[in-house]
Amino acid sequence: MMNRFxxxxxxxxxxxxxxxxxxxxVSSGGPTTALSQIPxxxxxxxxxxxxxxxxxxxxxTGAETNAAIxxxxxxxxxGENLDKVIASPDGKRIVAVYHQQADLPSEFRLDMYSADGKxxxxxxxxxxxxxxxxxxxxxxxxxxxxxxxxVRSVQTNPEAQPTPANPxxxxxxxxxxxxxxxEANSNVDANANAQVAAEPTPVxxxxxxxxxxxxxxxxxxxxxxxxxxxxxxxxxYFFYKWAPDxxxxxxxxxxxxxxxxxxxxxxxxxxxxxxxxxxxxxxxTGRERRLDDALTxxxxxxxxxxxxxACGYDKQVRIYxxxxxxxxxxxxxxxxxxxxxxxxxxxxxxxxxxAEANQPTATPRSNVQSSMLPDPNTLVSFNPIVALAWNxxxxxxxxxxxxxxxxxxxDSVTSFPRWHRLIFSPQAVQAR
Numbered sequence: 536m537m538n539r540f541x542x543x544x545x546x547x548x549x550x551x552x553x554x555x556x557x558x559x560x561v562s563s564g565g566p567t568t569a570l571s572q573i574p575x576x577x578x579x580x581x582x583x584x585x586x587x588x589x590x591x592x593x594x595x596t597g598a599e600t601n602a603a604i605x606x607x608x609x610x611x612x613x614g615e616n617l618d619k620v621i622a623s624p625d626g627k628r629i630v631a632v633y634h635q636q637a638d639l640p641s642e643f644r645l646d647m648y649s650a651d652g653k654x655x656x657x658x659x660x661x662x663x664x665x666x667x668x669x670x671x672x673x674x675x676x677x678x679x680x681x682x683x684x685x686v687r688s689v690q691t692n693p694e695a696q697p698t699p700a701n702p703x704x705x706x707x708x709x710x711x712x713x714x715x716x717x718e719a720n721s722n723v724d725a726n727a728n729a730q731v732a733a734e735p736t737p738v739x740x741x742x743x744x745x746x747x748x749x750x751x752x753x754x755x756x757x758x759x760x761x762x763x764x765x766x767x768x769x770x771x772y773f774f775y776k777w778a779p780d781x782x783x784x785x786x787x788x789x790x791x792x793x794x795x796x797x798x799x800x801x802x803x804x805x806x807x808x809x810x811x812x813x814x815x816x817x818x819x820t821g822r823e824r825r826l827d828d829a830l831t832x833x834x835x836x837x838x839x840x841x842x843x844x845a846c847g848y849d850k851q852v853r854i855y856x857x858x859x860x861x862x863x864x865x866x867x868x869x870x871x872x873x874x875x876x877x878x879x880x881x882x883x884x885x886x887x888x889x890a891e892a893n894q895p896t897a898t899p900r901s902n903v904q905s906s907m908l909p910d911p912n913t914l915v916s917f918n919p920i921v922a923l924a925w926n927x928x929x930x931x932x933x934x935x936x937x938x939x940x941x942x943x944x945x946d947s948v949t950s951f952p953r954w955h956r957l958i959f960s961p962q963a964v965q966a967r
Contacts, residue, residue, distance in 0.1 A: 570928050571842035573961045575854040576863040580957045584876030588954050589924040589932040603652020604631055611736065618643060618668065623677040626650055628756050630658070630680055632668050639688055643668050647758025656758030657739045662687055666749050667773055674781040679753050679819065681764075681784060683772055686745040748791050751775055751784065751817060764821045773810045774834055775817070778841040783819065783857065785826075785835045785844045787812035793830075807940040807947075814846055816857060826855045826864065836925045845931055847920030852933060852957065867957065869920075871908060873935065877917035878909040880953065884916075916951040929959045 570578070599619040608617045614636050621630045629648045638644075642664035647656040659665060664687040671682045743752075743761050746768045754761045765772055765786075771794050775786035789812040801808040814826040814835055826844065833847035837857070844855045850870045856862035911917050922934040936952040 569840075570959055570961070571838070571840045574859075574861075574863040575843060575856045576865040577962050578854060578865060579960045579962045580867060581960075582869065582872045582955065582957060584872070584953075584955050585880060586932070586954055586956050589926055589956075591924070591926070601629060601648075601652060604629065604648050607648075607652055607654060608633070620648075621671055621673065621680075622650075623673045623680070623756065624675060625677040627677065628655075628758075630671065630673075630758075632665070632671065639664070641666060642687060645671075645682060645754075645758075647754070647756075654737065657737045658754050658758045658761055659684065659739070660741055660743045660745075661739050662741075662745050663743060664688065670774060672775070672777055674777050675779055676781040678756055678781065680756075681775060681777070682752055682754075683749045683775075684745070684752050685749045686747060749773065751786060753819060764817055764819060765823060766821070767823075771810075771812075773812060776835065776837065778837050778857070779839055780841040782841060784817045785837065785857075786815045786817050787831070787835070788815055789813070789830070802942075805942050805946070807942055809940060814844070814855070816844065816855075824862075827853065833920060833923065836923045836931075838925050839928055845923055845925055847923055847933060849919045852920065852923075852931070873917060873955075874908050874911060874914070876955070877914040880916045881914055916953060918951055918953075921952075931957045931959065933957070 599621075601620045601622075604620055605617055608615060608631075612633075615633050616636070618632045618634060621632065623629070627650055629650060629652075631646045631648055632643050633646070634643050643666075644663075645658040645665055646654060647658055649655055663684045665671075665682055665684045667683045671680065673680050740761065744763055744766070746763070746766065748767075748769055749771045750763045750765045750767070751772050752761055752763050764784075765788075767788070769791055770788045771791055772786050772788045775784040777784055787810070789810060794810065797811065798808040809832050811830040811832045813828060813830060816824045816826055827846070829848055831846055831848050835844050835846040837844055842856070842858050844857050846853055846855075850868070850873055852867045852869060853864060854867070855864045916935075918935045918937045920933050921936045921938055924932040924934075926932070932954055933956070934952055934954050937948065937950045939946075939948040941947045
C-alpha cells in the first residue's frame with residue numbers, strides 16, 4: 536500500500552513539473568517583473584478547473600439604432616436602408632451600415648455621421664462591398680475604424696453605367712424627389728424644403744483599392760483615408776480584434792479554396808458553417824506576421840497590456856508575443872489536465888443525480904484512485920476549447936464545450952460548457 540502511495544505521489548509530481556502546474560518561486564529579493572516583459576516561452580502557469588465564468592470588460596458596443604440618422608435616411612436617402620449604427624467609444628462619431636435596394640443581401644456600405652446625426656463622409660466607394668458587418672470595430676482610442684470589404688458583385692453605381700448621349704449635371708436624388716413633391720403639394724413648408732436642399736449628400740469616394748476576396752480596411756474618425764491594411768488576394772479575413780492600445784489587430788484568415796470546400800461540406804450535412812483560419816498579426820501600417828500555421832475556429836484574444844495574443848486549438852492553448860524584436864510563442868498542452876478535471880466533473884454530476892434519486896453510489900468517489908489517465912471516450916464533459924477571455928494580465932480564462940450548429944435550430948446542441956483558467960507567472964531563474 537505504501538509503495539502504491541509513493542508511486543501515485545511521484546506521478547503527480549512529474550505531471551505537475553512537465554505541464555507547469557505549480558507556480559514558480561520568484562522570490563529572489565528583487566522587484567517583480569511585469570509579464571509584458573516575459574517572453575511567451577518563459578511563462579509558467581497553474582491550471583484551475585471549473586471556475587466561475589469571467590466577468591466581461593469593455594463589452595458594450597452601444598445601441599444599434601439612432602433616431603437622428605434614421606430620420607436622415609427617411610428624409611433624404613430614398614432607396615437606401617439603414618441596417619445598424621456603430622458609435623465610437625468616445626461617442627463623437629457614428630458609422631452607419633446600410634444597403635441599397637439593388638445590393639446583394641451580404642453586401643453593405645458605410646457612411647460616417649456626427650453624434651448629432653449629420654452626414655460627414657461617405658466612406659466606401661461604389662465599387663466596394665462591406666462583408667461581415669458584425670465584425671466592424673472601432674479602435675479603443677476612437678481614432679480608427681476597421682471593416683472587411685471586397686469588390687462589389689453587382690455594380691449599381693453611376694460610374695458603371697453607359698454615359699448618356701446628352702449628359703446632365705449630377706443631382707442628389709433625394710433633393711429631386713423633394714422638389715417634385717413640393718410642386719405637387721402647395722401646403723409643403725418651403726423653408727423646410729430649402730433646408731434639405733442646402734445639405735447635399737457627399738459623393739462616394741473613388742480610387743480605393745479593392746480585391747476579389749475579403750480584406751481588412753481602416754478609416755480615420757472622420758471617415759477619410761480609407762485604405763486596405765491587408766492586400767492578400769485569395770485570402771478571406773473573416774475575424775479580427777483590436778489590441779487594447781489600438782496599435783494592431785489580430786486576425787483569422789483562410790484561403791478562398793479552404794473556405795469554399797469546408798462550407799460545402801458543412802452545408803451538405805445540414806450544418807451552419809463555422810469559419811476556421813490561421814492566426815495573423817496585422818499592424819496599422821499594413822505590416823503582417825502569420826503567427827501560426829494551424830487552423831482554428833476559436834477567436835483569439837489580446838492580453839490586457841497588448842503584449843501577447845492567445846488562441847485555442849482543440850485541447851491546447853498557445854501564447855504568442857505581439858511585440859519585440861525576437862517574438863516567441865509557447866504551446867500549453869492541456870489534454871491530461873482536462874481529462875482529470877472532466878473525470879472529476881462527471882463523477883460529481885453522477886453523484887448529484889444519484890443523490891437526487893436517493894440512490895447512493897456503490898463506491899465512495901473519494902476512495903477511487905488510479906495511476907492511469909481516464910479513457911476520453913467515457914467522459915461526456917471532455918470537450919475542446921471553444922472560447923477565451925483575458926481580462927487580467929496574469930489570468931487567461933478558457934471555455935470547453937460541445938457545440939453543434941445546425942441550420943435547423945431545433946437540431947443545434949451546446950452541452951457541458953465549463954470555464955477553466957490558467958494563472959501565469961514568470962519561470963523561476965535557475966541559479967548557475
